[in-house]
Amino acid sequence: MLPHPEFAAMLLADGRLPVGGHTQSAGLEPALLGGLEPRDIPDLITTRLRTVVLVDAGTAVVARHRTMAGLPLDDVQLAWAARTPSEVVRAASIAVGRGQRRLAQRLWPGSAAASALAPLRAPARPVAVGSMAAAAGLDGARTARLVAYDDVQSLCAAALKLCPLDPAETTEWLLHAGPGVEAVVVAVAHLTEPDGIPALSAPLLEQWQHAHPTHPRRLFSA
Amino acid sequence: MPDTTRETSRAFRLGVAGPVGTGKSSLIAMVCRELGDELQLGVITNDIYTDEDARMLRAAGVLDPDRIRAVETGACPHTAIRDDVSANLLAVEDLEADFAPLDLVMVESGGDNLTATFSPALVDAQVFVLDVAGGGDVVRKGGPGISRADLLVVNKTDLAPYVGVDADLMLREGQDARDGRPVIGLSRTDPDSVAELRAWVLAMVASHRDGHHVPVDPGPMAPHSHAGDGARAHSHVHDGGDGVHAH
Amino acid sequence: MSTTAVTVSTHTEVRTARVGLWPQDGRCRLELANGLVAPRVIRHDATTAEVSLVATTATLLGGDVLRLAVEVGPGLRLDLRDVAGTVAYHGRGLGCVVDVSLRVHEGATLTWAAEPLVVADGAEVTRQLRVDVAEGGRLLLRDQVALGRSGQDGGRLDCHTTMTYAGRPALVEHLEVRSGLAPGALGDARVVDSVTSLGWRPETPAGHTAYRLHEPGALSRQLLTQSHASTLPDLWDDWTSQLPPI
Numbered sequence A: 001m002l003p004h005p006e007f008a009a010m011l012l013a014d015g016r017l018p019v020g021g022h023t024q025s026a027g028l029e030p031a032l033l034g035g036l037e038p039r040d041i042p043d044l045i046t047t048r049l050r051t052v053v054l055v056d057a058g059t060a061v062v063a064r065h066r067t068m069a070g071l072p073l074d075d076v077q078l079a080w081a082a083r084t085p086s087e088v089v090r091a092a093s094i095a096v097g098r099g100q101r102r103l104a105q106r107l108w109p110g111s112a113a114a115s116a117l118a119p120l121r122a123p124a125r126p127v128a129v130g131s132m133a134a135a136a137g138l139d140g141a142r143t144a145r146l147v148a149y150d151d152v153q154s155l156c157a158a159a160l161k162l163c164p165l166d167p168a169e170t171t172e173w174l175l176h177a178g179p180g181v182e183a184v185v186v187a188v189a190h191l192t193e194p195d196g197i198p199a200l201s202a203p204l205l206e207q208w209q210h211a212h213p214t215h216p217r218r219l220f221s222a
Numbered sequence B: 001m002p003d004t005t006r007e008t009s010r011a012f013r014l015g016v017a018g019p020v021g022t023g024k025s026s027l028i029a030m031v032c033r034e035l036g037d038e039l040q041l042g043v044i045t046n047d048i049y050t051d052e053d054a055r056m057l058r059a060a061g062v063l064d065p066d067r068i069r070a071v072e073t074g075a076c077p078h079t080a081i082r083d084d085v086s087a088n089l090l091a092v093e094d095l096e097a098d099f100a101p102l103d104l105v106m107v108e109s110g111g112d113n114l115t116a117t118f119s120p121a122l123v124d125a126q127v128f129v130l131d132v133a134g135g136g137d138v139v140r141k142g143g144p145g146i147s148r149a150d151l152l153v154v155n156k157t158d159l160a161p162y163v164g165v166d167a168d169l170m171l172r173e174g175q176d177a178r179d180g181r182p183v184i185g186l187s188r189t190d191p192d193s194v195a196e197l198r199a200w201v202l203a204m205v206a207s208h209r210d211g212h213h214v215p216v217d218p219g220p221m222a223p224h225s226h227a228g229d230g231a232r233a234h235s236h237v238h239d240g241g242d243g244v245h246a247h
Numbered sequence C: 001m002s003t004t005a006v007t008v009s010t011h012t013e014v015r016t017a018r019v020g021l022w023p024q025d026g027r028c029r030l031e032l033a034n035g036l037v038a039p040r041v042i043r044h045d046a047t048t049a050e051v052s053l054v055a056t057t058a059t060l061l062g063g064d065v066l067r068l069a070v071e072v073g074p075g076l077r078l079d080l081r082d083v084a085g086t087v088a089y090h091g092r093g094l095g096c097v098v099d100v101s102l103r104v105h106e107g108a109t110l111t112w113a114a115e116p117l118v119v120a121d122g123a124e125v126t127r128q129l130r131v132d133v134a135e136g137g138r139l140l141l142r143d144q145v146a147l148g149r150s151g152q153d154g155g156r157l158d159c160h161t162t163m164t165y166a167g168r169p170a171l172v173e174h175l176e177v178r179s180g181l182a183p184g185a186l187g188d189a190r191v192v193d194s195v196t197s198l199g200w201r202p203e204t205p206a207g208h209t210a211y212r213l214h215e216p217g218a219l220s221r222q223l224l225t226q227s228h229a230s231t232l233p234d235l236w237d238d239w240t241s242q243l244p245p246i
Helices: A005-013 A028-033 A038-050 A052-068 A074-082 A087-107 A112-117 A125-136 A140-162 A167-176 A178-188 A203-214 B024-035 B052-060 B077-081 B086-098 B144-148 B157-163 B167-177 B191-209 B227-239 C232-242
Strands: B012-017 B041-047 B068-072 B104-108 B125-131 B151-155 B183-186 C016-024 C027-033 C037-044 C048-055 C065-072 C077-082 C086-088 C096-104 C109-113 C117-119 C124-133 C138-147 C156-165 C168-177 C191-198 C217-224
Touching: A005 A125, A005 A140, A028 A038, A028 A140, A028 A203, A038 A052, A038 A140, A038 A167, A038 A178, A038 A203, A052 A074, A052 A112, A052 A125, A052 A140, A052 A178, A074 A125, A074 C168, A087 A112, A087 A125, A087 A203, A087 B086, A112 A125, A125 A140, A140 A167, A140 A178, A167 A178, A203 C217, B012 B024, B012 B191, B024 B041, B024 B052, B024 B104, B024 B125, B024 B151, B024 B191, B041 B052, B041 B077, B041 B086, B052 B068, B068 B086, B077 B086, B086 B104, B125 B144, B144 B167, B151 B167, B157 B167, B167 B183, B183 B191, C016 C037, C016 C048, C016 C077, C027 C037, C027 C048, C065 C077, C065 C109, C096 C109, C096 C138, C117 C124, C117 C156, C124 C138, C138 C156, C138 C168, C138 C232, C156 C191, C168 C191, C168 C217, C191 C232, C217 C232
Parallel strands: B012 B104, B012 B125, B041 B068, B041 B104, B125 B151, B151 B183, C016 C065, C048 C077, C065 C096, C077 C109, C086 C117, C096 C124, C109 C138, C117 C138, C124 C156
Antiparallel strands: C016 C027, C037 C048, C138 C191, C156 C168, C191 C217
């Protein structure tokens, strides 16, 4: 039996979900090492929601749709990879995607999600999240909201490790990101085809993230 | 390859935990030096900053640098070995796949505190490392690692006279706290102690290979009961059917 | 998605400039057609040709559609270059469109060292770039876009790029270029300079960075305040020298 969709969404959005998410900062540590001023972090959230998060949320929504329809996920993964040109950024996403798949197979063995994810060599995070959302009974809008919320939440959690901040302040950032998250939901919740996944890029974010493994002192893998 | 079928190449996975500066990296380097000729080895490090320990180990020249991998923990070394082991588990599996067949993979925790122990979902057994320089009363303070890790190492016993600690007393207190589980007082200048460590590791690898070894979870802070409970808790992990924990 | 609606006048007939290179009787045949740019043959032999593109008007004004289609037949090599950069001028309320399609067939090579597309104040440009490289084909493309003529903030440019290799998506991007984007998008940059290889992945020389695309290919990109600061001309020379002979 499927959990209530609100319950399922809370479960999947929990920052403590054991998929390895705590090892990444949603691009924040690369940005700070690249020269972003801490006062600009809320604006960085805006940029992410308008660009890379839109790509990931769209990918997840299409992966969810494909999983429900019993279709393979290869072309969703390819569409995501074509929108993620840096191999470093892809590898970081895949690291969590593999953890996500492991958990999906554990929580929903024998589900359409488990069988859709199994043949992929290494699923991207949004592909695995979208497929898992199908298993958990989330609709497209909840799937998009989950991806967007998780990105902002990860960034806010990482900010506390990286900058001297009052935890209430980062929680406030998260709250204020609400309208931006809903804009992502509106833009992608209806998508069903890989070609329709948004492709907005953030070239500077991408350069910062690509350079991350070359920094000698870092707390996060991405 | 999907992450679910690597049973044939599964190594014995040994966690090395303990507070900062007690000599976890040195202990791993020692095992590499002592056993590198007879066992196929791999090492995963968890650092506060990226790969300090990994670089130290690579620089030590005790193991092919490609067999030493660092995992970033997002400033949460405790989480990475206990609450969410995903990143470490993938690193171990990748190492096992890339250098199959490995006999032993050692996972070094980021130096944390007395409460950090490995999840049974990540390692088959664990060593908890203290040193005499941390003070003679550390053992009495206790903690799950000290009481119930598969092996307690009291390191740098050669330094005891210099820091005013009675190493023998520390070892006796360790034995008392551990209900008969093994304790080794280790010094790299004491060949007998090195031989003891070497023998323990070899026995564990052999036991794992024969399928006799049953992992025991030291558990979180609240001490409860003995090995039987831990073993039962661990069998849950295996029943989950994720196919990773092959024997 | 925040794609800007662009009004384009439709009363003028849009002529597509074309460059086609096709095998014929053991040699190769060039097919050329003029549009807002005109192709001029510089060199043409049995298997390769070099063609430059010359603007036929004051180039991009509001309502203009610059359409270019380039196709390189199996086993041939075409080297394309621009005589000068392109400036998109103030559109007086009308947007303009640059629509480019590049097709590279099996075993063929296309190189194009494009000169900058400069977006002046008041210009609203939509650029569509469609690239299809067949299995075994090779592309090397330099692509520079710049905001504003000197002293200007510049207008708005949306670059929609879709590149496929062997029918699979290789690089899909909607790049927004304009002033005032939030941190992490372009930073202080006024120039986005890119070199893309597709169908092959050249070695990246020391001092340069390139993304390894998921499909065989690489993208090296620099974000600059001044276009002359770019070091991509060096990379271009290096990668060009790595192209195997036809």
